[in-house]
Amino acid sequence: MEKRWAQVDQGAKEISETLARELNIDQCLAQILVQRGITNFEDARYFFRPTLTQLHDPFLMKDMEQAITRITSALENEEKILVYGDYDVDGTTSVALTYSFFSQFTREIAYYIPDRHKEGYGISTAGIDFAAANGFTLIIALDCGIRSVDKIAYANTLGIDFIICDHHLPGEILPEAIAVLDPKRADCEYPFKELSGCGIGFKLAQAYCQANDLPDEMYEQYLDLCMVSIAADIVPIVDENRVMAHFGLVKLNENPCCGLKALMQISGKTESYSITDVVFLLAPRINAAGRMGDAKDAVKMLLSDEVILADEQSTFINAQNTERRSFDQNITLEALAIIQESEILVNRKTTVVYQKDWNKGVIGIVASRLTETYYRPTIVLTESNGNYTGSARSVVGYDLYEALLSCSELLEQFGGHKYAAGLTIKPENLGLFSDKFEEVVSSTISPNLLIPEIKIDCEIELSQIDAKFYRILMQMAPFGPQNMAPVFVSKGVTLVGNPQIVGTNHLKLSIKQQNSAIFESIAFGLGEFENILLPNKPFSICYTIEENVWKDKKRLQLNIKGIKIDKD
Incomplete structure (x- = not known):
């Protein structure tokens, strides 16, 4: 799916220039700080050096x-x-x-x-x-x-x-x-x-x-438990949340509670956790207890103060997560087939799909997968206690909760956030609700919100990326909503050697720019560019910068989010 590249508002250049001098950092990094509301030395000190005294009364x-x-x-x-x-x-x-x-x-x-x-x-x-x-x-x-x-x-x-x-x-x-x-x-x-x-x-x-x-x-x-909730519930990682997330990650990496420590071990990663690691490794396993069985099992694990009990609970929950993955993959395939066969998407800006036997515990995940596939507000429903119950997911920038509020006369129950919600409908109201939801979304969503967007923070030369640049960049973490990992764009880069497909559809490549070092890169889901990228043919990339650790050796690599072939 093609994505729009959108440059974030750069703000006042003179402010970023002054901040760069005061902090002795690259102006691009200063510009990113300004974009995030940090405009002077004191703001930067507060941002880079969080303390628990910053928590509100x-x-x-x-x-x-x-x-x-x-x-x-x-x-x-x-x-x-x-x-x-x-x-x-x-x-x-x-x-x-x-x-x-x-x-x-x-x-x-x-x-x-x-x-x-x-x-x-x-x-x-x-x-x-x-x-x-x-x-x-x-x-x-x-x-x-x-x-x-x-x-x-x-x-x-x-x-x-x-x-x-x-x-x-x-x-x-x-x-x-x-x-x-x-x-x-x-x-x-x-x-x-x-x-x-x-x-x-x-x-x-x-x-x-x-x-x-x-x-x-x-x-x-x-604080480690609080941080896990901040990461999993996708709340903005600014202000108090950023302070709690920062110190929660410190505790998770240095002295986690017994239950989280056991879960970290069974997930295959025991140190250097980031918010992203929590979202993809710990949160799904904790969620699996409530999706596939009894959420009290997750609480038992989190409360465990004995290693043996914590290990038993984490092993049980991990098995539930494996079962959950099988369920949501199969249901996703069924939902995709229903959508394609019924042409639900034809001239519509929403997707509402129902099947009575789908597992109630995983339909939220399925709704997320369908939203990623078709990129439009999506609702997945199943039957429960004589009603249709389900999960809704939105696209970036569109308030799903407000749309459901406009349809509330057709709902038995609903609740949630801007981007995710749950709802219950009487069976006889499904058709009416589906049409009303489509009508509301169509009249309130901007067409550009139906095209995925990559927000670019700053254009840089690859030669600007060095150990100091990355060290300061990492001091902006923990990253998450309203403080996302900065995305850079570099133009006129060229291949070094040949790209290769790894995994299902991921592209591994090495690139450089004039006067820059060679950067190993990974482009997830962009395997179609394997035969499009040619030696000595310049192209542009947008990417985040990360550290790759292999056999105790650390090196910077680029995580490429988008590729565009430069025009002659």
Whole structure:
């Protein structure tokens, strides 16, 4: 699929020139900093040298006082506390963090995660009934609950109090909970709005320590869990998230909790983790527990403080992940066949595909794969409890949640983010919803958003890339949404030797530019250029820079995202 190359706004050149002199760095790197809002020496020091003192005061969050007061009362009176969370990575890390933290102060505590297949997403009646039957009088809900107005009202009738720790967008009416912690509340003045669900749990623990003069180490020990949630939930890695992600990666690489350490070992990589490694190696395995079985297995692993138990749980979860891969690959092939046979994409800007027997746990992954293939907002549905339930995925720049909101009269339930959501539909409304969704998206999406885009930060010569350049570049990490790894473009490069296909359709090649060193490069998914690139025929590349380690030898290589043949 052809992609657009789009140059990021370069900003004021004089500011980047001044910053380059003050920091003694390449102007291109200074330009990238300016593009990210860093315009002076003090901003750069704050960015390059994050500290935990940069974390915001948790009591700036609306209702934090009420939350801590209620939890303190529950602990003093030995009430039974239930920690309730969603079944994905953010939910399970949230539960593990909050349960583990408050377990330091009480033994009257347990955790609950709804069954994806039987209860669905969010607060469930079954979960509340479980709490009532077992004498729990306080539920701390994480990564869910902000729209569970009716469920919280039901819990109130049973004498069960709720503290909601959520990061999703609230509806017009907030649940009548003891406390609703959500920076996205219209009346919340917390300075950072993009925490993960686990991040809210982390702030709750921080607030409890702060209120009781407890050492910071009592909540900081959970930074690795918090970082995993930040990586997996694809929240912006800026401001507070960047600080937590930075120190969470330090902890993961130096002293991870027992459960994550076991998972790292079974994934085949035990050191030098980046956010990307967490996303592709750890997150899918944690998610697999809730997709293929019981998400409590993931929590058990994350809570393990014994090596043997952690190893057993990680081995079990890894096997579930292997099974999950088989499921999602087969379902993806079936979905592609349905799309091609029914010509769903003809003159449409959306894809809605349904099959009653698809595994509910993997259809989110399938929706992501279909979106990558056809690059348009996509919904994949299966049958569950008499309704059609599914996952939706969007393309960069398009607010999927707002589109679903416009179709809400045809939905039984929905929730999520700008780029990913879950939904439930009555079978008789599928056709009406599919047409309405197409109508809404068609009238609100810009045509250029249906063409994948590569955002280019800066044009450079290959000769500018050296050890110092890369070292400073890496100080901009951890990379993620709103702080992506910089993409460079270099023109007039030529082949050194012949390119070769590796893997399924990846291109391995060596290139150089006049007066530059030779750079080994990899171009994933660009095997079609093997016979197009010719010796002495200049071409342009856009790429990120990475370090390749082989047998303890390190060298810089280019990860090529796009290739264009230069015109004569």
